[in-house]
Amino acid sequence: MKETIQTLFITSLIIMTFSSCEKPNQTDLTINFTHTVDAEELTTNSMIYSNSAGENYDVRTLKYLISDITLHAENGNEIILSDIHFIDISEESTFSFTVEDFPNNNYTSISYKMGLDTIKNTNNLHINESYHSAMVWPETNGGGYHYMKLEGAYNNDSTFYNTHTGGTMGGDYSFNNVDNISLTIDDDLGDVSININMEINNWYNSPNQIDFSSYGMGIMMNMMMQMDIKMNGITDVFSVDIICTK
Amino acid sequence: MKQLICYLLATILLLSCKKEGCTDDNALNYNPEAEVNNGSCQYYDVTPYTIITPSGFPDMIIPENNPTTLEGIALGEKLFNDPILSSNNTLSCVDCHIKNSSFSDPNQLSIGIDGFLGNRNASTLINLGWNSSFNWDGSAKTLEEQAFEPVTNTLEMHNTWENVENTLNSNSEYLSLFKQSFNINYIDSVHIVKAIAQYERSLVSANSKFDKFYRGEESLTLSELNGYAIYNSEQGDCFHCHGTLLFTDNLFHNNGLDSEEPFADIGLAEVSNNPLDNGKFKTPTLRNIEYSAPYMHDGRFATLEEVVTHYNEGGHYSSTVDPLMKKLGIGLQLTNQDLADLVNFLKTLSDKEYISEK
Numbered sequence: 088m089k090e091t092i093q094t095l096f097i098t099s100l101i102i103m104t105f106s107s108c109e110k111p112n113q114t115d116l117t118i119n120f121t122h123t124v125d126a127e128e129l130t131t132n133s134m135i136y137s138n139s140a141g142e143n144y145d146v147r148t149l150k151y152l153i154s155d156i157t158l159h160a161e162n163g164n165e166i167i168l169s170d171i172h173f174i175d176i177s178e179e180s181t182f183s184f185t186v187e188d189f190p191n192n193n194y195t196s197i198s199y200k201m202g203l204d205t206i207k208n209t210n211n212l213h214i215n216e217s218y219h220s221a222m223v224w225p226e227t228n229g230g231g232y233h234y235m236k237l238e239g240a241y242n243n244d245s246t247f248y249n250t251h252t253g254g255t256m257g258g259d260y261s262f263n264n265v266d267n268i269s270l271t272i273d274d275d276l277g278d279v280s281i282n283i284n285m286e287i288n289n290w291y292n293s294p295n296q297i298d299f300s301s302y303g304m305g306i307m308m309n310m311m312m313q314m315d316i317k318m319n320g321i322t323d324v325f326s327v328d329i330i331c332t333k
Numbered sequence: 334m335k336q337l338i339c340y341l342l343a344t345i346l347l348l349s350c351k352k353e354g355c356t357d358d359n360a361l362n363y364n365p366e367a368e369v370n371n372g373s374c375q376y377y378d379v380t381p382y383t384i385i386t387p388s389g390f391p392d393m394i395i396p397e398n399n400p401t402t403l404e405g406i407a408l409g410e411k412l413f414n415d416p417i418l419s420s421n422n423t424l425s426c427v428d429c430h431i432k433n434s435s436f437s438d439p440n441q442l443s444i445g446i447d448g449f450l451g452n453r454n455a456s457t458l459i460n461l462g463w464n465s466s467f468n469w470d471g472s473a474k475t476l477e478e479q480a481f482e483p484v485t486n487t488l489e490m491h492n493t494w495e496n497v498e499n500t501l502n503s504n505s506e507y508l509s510l511f512k513q514s515f516n517i518n519y520i521d522s523v524h525i526v527k528a529i530a531q532y533e534r535s536l537v538s539a540n541s542k543f544d545k546f547y548r549g550e551e552s553l554t555l556s557e558l559n560g561y562a563i564y565n566s567e568q569g570d571c572f573h574c575h576g577t578l579l580f581t582d583n584l585f586h587n588n589g590l591d592s593e594e595p596f597a598d599i600g601l602a603e604v605s606n607n608p609l610d611n612g613k614f615k616t617p618t619l620r621n622i623e624y625s626a627p628y629m630h631d632g633r634f635a636t637l638e639e640v641v642t643h644y645n646e647g648g649h650y651s652s653t654v655d656p657l658m659k660k661l662g663i664g665l666q667l668t669n670q671d672l673a674d675l676v677n678f679l680k681t682l683s684d685k686e687y688i689s690e691k
Contacts, residue, residue: 132609147656214391220583223576225565238656247656249567304659305567 112274116189117281118156120174120182121284122149129287130191131176134244138291142300144248146287150221151235154207154261156199158270160192172309173218189279194270198328199283201320202234202261208254226306229257232320237290241299248303251292254318260313262320266327282328289324290316361512377403377516382531384462387539389578393462399477401534404514409532411510412525418497419446419490426483426529429455433688435621436536439633445488452488452598454632457625459618459687462534465583467628469614470600476530480675481522489546501525510689536685540618547578553681560678569644570665571675573657574616580682585613586655589648590629590634596651598631608690611653623683638678641665645672 107143122129124136124146134145154166166189174181208231213219222232237250252260270279291297295315306312343383356369360374379402386392393400412418413426429443431437436458442450453469461467466474473479481491484497501520511520514528545551551562574582585601591612602610614630623626628634634643647664648654654661667675 125571159484214389219391219580220577220579223572225576227562227565245650245654245661247658247659247661249659268428301581305570308565 100263104253108210113188114276115187115278117183117185118168119280119282121183122287123284124287125238138288139296142241142299145239148238153201153260154200158194159196161192180288189272191272194268196265196267197236198263198265200261200263203232204261206233224253229254234261235263248304250300251307252313255308255313256308258310260317262317268329270329277333278332280330284326286324292318293322295319345668357562376552384534385421390463399530401531405528406535407533408510408514409528412529413532417500418484420492421446424490430458435459435624435688437625441627446491451489453630454618454627457621458536459538459620460579463579467647470586470604471602471615476533477526480526480529496683498522538684540686541682541684556674556677559682560674563675564678575619580619581616585615587653587657589654589661592649592651594651595611607654619679620682621684623680623686637679641672
């Protein structure tokens with residue numbers, strides 16, 4: 088009897104050892120940031136776009152911060168993919184990040200915030216981050232960081248617009264996006280990409296029609312414009328697309 | 334008995350012939366000819382030097398292969414001030430980076446050893462350890478890399494590194510200092526630029542009137558405060574490029590100096606080969622700007638008043654002018670008082686200790 092127990096014990100140990108060595112298929116989850124104008128992929132430095140006010144424009148600079156990128160599972164689990172991610176259209180390395188070996192679950196939504204909420208948006212809070220100097224927002228205007236710098240020329244190539252959003256006078260104009268998704272990650276799924284797309288023209292079109300000639304010189308002190316752009320942003324600037332690759 | 338005495342005497346004689354010195358080849362003063370160790374060995378023992386990060390500054394990124402030491406800084410300072418790096422022993426780094434001028438050249442362009450003028454104004458050297466690129470066109474990514482360049486530039490020191498190495502290796506003082514600083518027996522270019530870079534990283538300025546104001550130790554005048562407000566609003570719009578406590582974004586911009594293209598100096602495009610970078614230059618820090626005239630990459634403006642007037646007039650159109658120059662053709666429309674206030678604010682960035690201390 089004793090021998091049998093011993094044999095059983097050893098056998099189960101061996102089985103456990105072997106089964107723990109078996110590597111289940113892992114899922115790497117990549118978040119891509121994509122940019123379109125009128126549903127076409129963004130081409131920078133080219134005056135081929137027009138807003139709903141009928142102004143032609145180009146895009147020369149686009150830098151922005153997305154925070155609290157989170158996947159929500161059916162069972163209530165939440166996984167924060169990135170606390171703050173900086174995207175700079177001139178730096179391809181900022182267009183995506185990957186979380187390796189993503190846990191299996193049935194994910195039902197993704198949420199992400201355009202800009203930084205008040206807690207994340209204080210002076211020098213991100214002093215050692217790559218975006219600190221590029222995105223800093225003057226202390227005399229509330230401090231913290233720009234949420235976005237979208238710049239270019241309009242009408243002709245010597246009149247410029249600067250769509251700079253941020254916490255004007257300490258206000259919070261960041262906004263949360265929640266997109267429902269259907270993503271079941273299991274051992275057989277393979278890798279997954281989630282594209283978060285910014286439709287640039289929609290910053291200017293609806294519900295608030297924004298024309299560069301009225302405000303293009305700068306809106307950093309303009310709370311009403313910050314709010315109008317935020318409302319446009321909430322309406323239809325961001326969308327999400329999931330691509331599974333096995 | 335006689336024989337024994339003879340042997341003893343011979344041994345004593347032999348022993349007294351043996352040369353004394355440091356026989357440990359790990360020691361700095363190892364003497365390969367010494368046969369008797371007399372306890373004089375000195376060992377490589379550098380003193381680490383921690384560069385204190387001023388409040389509100391990011392951490393300084395120091396290359397792992399060039400940690401800062403007191404010995405390295407002192408050697409770097411000596412090299413920086415020594416014309417030995419130039420081919421005819423007449424020009425040192427400090428001759429174009431003059432301390433009283435916040436380590437810049439008060440001349441529009443600097444004169445090299447052959448009497449030729451360079452093509453850009455010598456930059457101020459201040460808080461360099463927080464920069465991510467160097468030279469007006471960003472041609473160097475590290476201070477070490479930067480220090481390679483002026484030595485061989487034909488318009489500057491016009492030397493060869495082979496010649497510099499030969500000169501320094503025949504100089505017993507430098508041999509000893511490099512041994513102490515880096516534990517090397519042969520002085521090579523890599524260690525020469527390492528020492529200079531260490532010295533440059535130690536050049537930290539964070540004690541201007543503005544710093545004291547920022548720390549709550551001193552107040553600004555009404556004029557300076559108005560200048561500060563203009564600087565930090567889109568009215569003056571200085572902060573977008575000269576932001577943070579470093580007063581630079583470490584990026585490159587075309588700030589509307591010229592409208593005629595092709596530009597006489599294409600700046601960043603020379604390094605990036607991207608025509609969209611034509612006429613873009615590195616944003617300089619505005620710290621100690623009062624002391625570092627003349628201004629712009631080509632030193633075209635002699636005074637701060639000329640600089641603020643350039644921006645107040647809106648700048649000139651060219652195909653690569655920065656969209657931040659959004660009042661092109663319109664101008665900032667600041668009053669004379671506003672302009673004077675802006676200049677007064679800029680002068681609060683002066684750190685007198687920095688240019689006067691030892």
